[in-house]
Amino acid sequence: MKFTLSWLRAHLETEAPLADILAALNTIGLEVEGVEDRGAALASFRIAHVVEAVQHPNADRLRALKVDAGDGKLLSVVCGAPNARAGMKGVLALPGAFIPGTGITLKRGEIRGVASEAMMLSAREMGLGDDHSGIVDLPEDAPLGESYVRWAGMDDPIIEISVTPNRGDALSVHGVARDLAAAGLGRLKPLQPAQVAAAYPAPLRWEIADPRACRWVLGRGIRGLRNGPSPQWLQDWLVAIGQRPINALVDVTNLFTYGLGRPLHVFDVAKVRGGTLTLRMAREGEELAALNGKTYALTAEDGVIADEAGPESLGGIIGGSHTGCDEGTRECFIECAVFDPVRIALSGRRHDIRTDARARFERGVDQALPPVALDLATALMIELCGGEASEVAAAGAEPDWRRSAMLRFERLAGLGGAEVAPDEAVGILERLGFMVEARDAGSVTVAVPSWRNDIAAKGALDQAPGLPAERARAAAEGCAQVEPEADLVEEVLRIQGLDRILPVSLPVAGIVPPPALSAKQARAVLARRVLAARGMLDCVSFGFMEAKVAALFGEAPAALRLENPIAADLDQMRPTPVASLLQAAARNAARGYPDAALAELGAAYRSASPEGQLQVAAGIRTGHTPRHWAEASRPVDAMDAKGDALAVLAALGVPMAAVSVTTDAPGFYHPGRSGVLRQGPKTVLATFGEIHPRARAALDLVGPAVGFEVFLDAIPEPKRRKRGAPDLPAFQPVRRDFAFLVDEGVPAEAVLRAARGADKALVTEVVLFDRYAGDKLPEGKVSLAIQAVLQPRAATLTDAEIEAAAAKVVAAVGKATGAVLRG
Structure with missing residues (x-):
């Protein structure tokens, strides 16, 4: 502004x-x-009188001037302007003055043997335009010696x-x-209502055919006018703010737009077809040739002002060129209306039209001002252009903008943080135009003025007739949440001075600040870091995919189908991030990069309920393992995916001794090369395995591919325990290796679990370090080699105690799995 x-x-x-x-x-x-x-750069320039102008004795194109700067002393000035003559008045710069148009500081000098003690200036030299054809020629009545800036109104x-x-x-x-x-x-300064006498009936009448297009409209004609340039003071104001003066009628509408915040529009009565201006919604195929030289294709959601020929204005936004006023206008019709702010904003955005009228209507204008503004505008137009006014034509009714709001004085300090005396607070509100309706020791109730659309009472939001019912309901619901008291607090505090509100530090919640991340967020961050440390690239993919691809990785219910997908092949919420990562791997393989290790922390969608959205840390590996100097590259297998999943679970604090493996993995894994990691019989922590050949073929993924999912929501939060002294036994642990001969169908996990339970006080760790099947073993048998760690706490173990513990391990494993020690 x-x-x-x-x-x-x-x-x-x-x-x-x-x-x-x-x-x-x-x-x-x-x-x-x-x-x-x-005017700051021109402050030193003065109005001077050229007393004498003669030909320069030593230059054909120069003249020697004698100039009076107002102090009676004649200065010698050498000037090359062709219009320099005796008797004229111009603008003089004295030595030491900075010349904006040339960037030099003036000094006394001598030009071709004649002293030059000052300089007569052109418009370009003053930085006021491009005219350099001669020096500025001022009127004869320009006051000699006066500051040019002050005389020209540039201060x-x-x-x-x-x-x-x-x-x-x-x-x-x-x-x-x-x-x-x-x-x-x-x-x-209060607005002084103008008294405008009606000399004839209104030349045009209003008709509101659709209340969505307009709430209330007034109009008045002026006949016998002579439209021409507006006065200099009005042009100066408009030019100063970047507006181009057009003619008196149009300039007055701009004056009211900026001066009073009341946009107006003028129609040339002679150019309006028929005697009626109709406010309605645009019809199919209608266009508006606007005043900005553009033509707009209107929609059924645009409110227009139309005559018999069609739309002549996009109401509240921009007028049409067909009925615009120019110097030939002899009778005009002034429009002063109240439009729906939301509809104005939507139409302006739809057509990308940014006008001063739109900026004001979409924020809400003074809904009680139209009669006063119409009288003031009519009086000013008659003053500038002559003519006589008609009666006022009107349609619609003034909106019911009247509402009240209450302020409790204690809220000024409680909500605003500043102590304000009740009398001072009431005085501020009254000076802002609020009228006191009731007051007691603790509060005041005021009537909100018509120009403050931003302060609404509960349940009192004004709605234009004819708005869609759903919007009216939404507005009512939103209005129920409006707290006008907070607006009044803001008004009092800002007028008192926002700088008077003392800064107050927020209270400290505790000596130790709370963690920035919740436990769930921390688990997600840690899982991402673990997978990155294992050489997997972090990905961010869409949460939706093609329905037929989603069906390969689980159920694709209609409830998870997108009604308006961004692409035809992105119409279903994905059942697992593994599917998205495999699609990415297939695209990489098609471009010559078959060996991929990708991970994503994202959502898996199983149903439309909140419980059906799972947070998953997923990853896939395709092709071969990375080349390393210490070992040869090999195709990835299910154990690679299992290792990734176990690494995440271990980092998140899951006790590995409590994790078991079952073979009931989802159908997109290979049925014989996959598994489920569980904690207890019911809690599924993760799945892993080789991707089913059917899924790989559907994705055009050639070569081996494995994947895993870790369900972060299923991981129990670790119990918070007080930190104590570390458990550091004083005695050396003993490690014993066992090689068991078992049926090839016995899971290694069963052997490990049995060994751990043989003596829970003494056996602290059991790991599998070898599996052998082949020559020298009976048919259908395999060898599983484990290492058990025996950790004494009371005394160093004797040979007998070690042998007894080893016998317990052998017995427990044999009882649980039927295994026997290899000979």
Whole structure:
């Protein structure tokens, strides 16, 4: 939002200097983005009179001037401008002045033997344009010796502020002046309603055919006018804020848009087809040739103002070129309407139209201002262009914007963090336009002014008639959550000065800060790090895939089908991240990289309920193991996947002694080369195995592929125990190796579990270190070699005690599995 200092003072009676105004704007929440003082660089330039102008004695293209700068002393100036002549007035720069257009600092000198004590300036040399055809030629009545900046009205700084989306009232100079007056920087000049006599019936009538297009509209004609350039003061204000003056009628609408935050539009009555302007929704195939030179294809969700020929304006956003006012306009019709903010925002976004009118309507305009604004605009247009006004044409009704809000004084400190006296708080609200309805010792109830659309009472949000029922319900539900008291607290604190709120540190929850990650988050991070340390690349893939591919890796229920997928082959939520990783591996293999080790921490979807979304640490390996100097590369197998899964479980604190293996892995694994890692009979911690050949073929994945899933949600959180002294036995452990001959169908896990349970107080660890099948063994038998660690705690073990413990191990394994020691 831009405005000049003089424009602000047209609405605010104040003697405050610019610096104080800028400081106040920042403290009341209207942050100053920048200030442009166009006259600062020209402050030293003066209006001078050329007393004499003669030909330079030594140069054909130069003239020697005698110039009076207002002090009666004549200065010698050498000038090359062809329009330099005696009697004219121009702009003079004295020695020591900086010339913006040339970037030099002026010095006294001598040109071709004639002294030059000053410089007469062109527009380009002053940085005011590109004209360098001659020096600036001022009117005869320009005051001699006066500052050129002051005389030209350029000592008017341009202020730019940042306005938050909720403050539609601050998108007007009058609204900014109101805030500054409430902060004590002057007195707000009230709007003086104009008295406009009606000389004839309205030339056009309004019809609201669809209440979605408009809530309330007023209009008035002016006939017998002479449209032309607007006065200099109006052009100066508009140019200063980056607007291009067009003509008096259009410039007045821009003046009201920025000055009062009240967008207006003018129609040329002679160009309107028929005698009625209809506010309706656009029809199929209709277009609008807009004032910006573009043509827009309208939709049924766009509200328009139309005549018999079709749309002549996209209501509240931009007018049409067909009925625009120009210098030939002799009768205009002023439109002043209230539109639905949400519909304005959606239409503007749909067509990518950014206008000053849209910016104000979509934030909400003053819903009680249209009659006053229409009278003021009519009076100003008649003053500038002549003519006489018609009666007012109207349609619709003024929206029911009246509402109340309550402020409890203790909330100023409790919610806002600042102590404010009740009388001061009430005074601030009154200066902002809130009217006191009731007050007691602890609170005040105020009527919210019509221009503060951002402060809504509970259940009192105004809705345009004809809005969709679902939107009305949503608005009502949202309104029920609105707390207008917080808005009033904000108003009081910002006008008092946001800089007066003392900074307060947040209370310390404890001496030791809580962990930044929850236990579940920490497990996920640790699982990702473990897999990366094992040489697997971390992946992030889509959580959905093609339904027929998903069916290869589990159920693909219709409840997990996407109604609006981003692609035809991404229409089903995936049952496991393993499927996504295998697709990635297949793409890599097709490009010459068959050996992949990929991992992902993501979701597996089993049902539409929250319980059906599982957090999984998954990984796959394809092709061959990485080449290493110490061992040859080999095809990956199920044990590689099992090792990955066990590494994750061990890092997450799962006791490995409690983990068992079963062979009931999901169907996308090879039935004879896969397994399930369990803790107890019911808790499934992970699955692993070789990928089924059917799934590999469907994915065009050639060569071996293995995978695993670790279900992080199923891993129990470790019990929190107080840290004590480490368990460091004083006696040396004893390790004994056993080689058992067992049936080839006996799982190694059964042997290990039996050995661990042989003497729980003495046997602390049992590991499998060899499996042998082949020559010198009976048919159907294999050899499993294990190592058991015996850890004494009371005394060093004797040979007899060691032999007794070994006998327990042999007996326990034999009883559980039928195994016997190899001879």
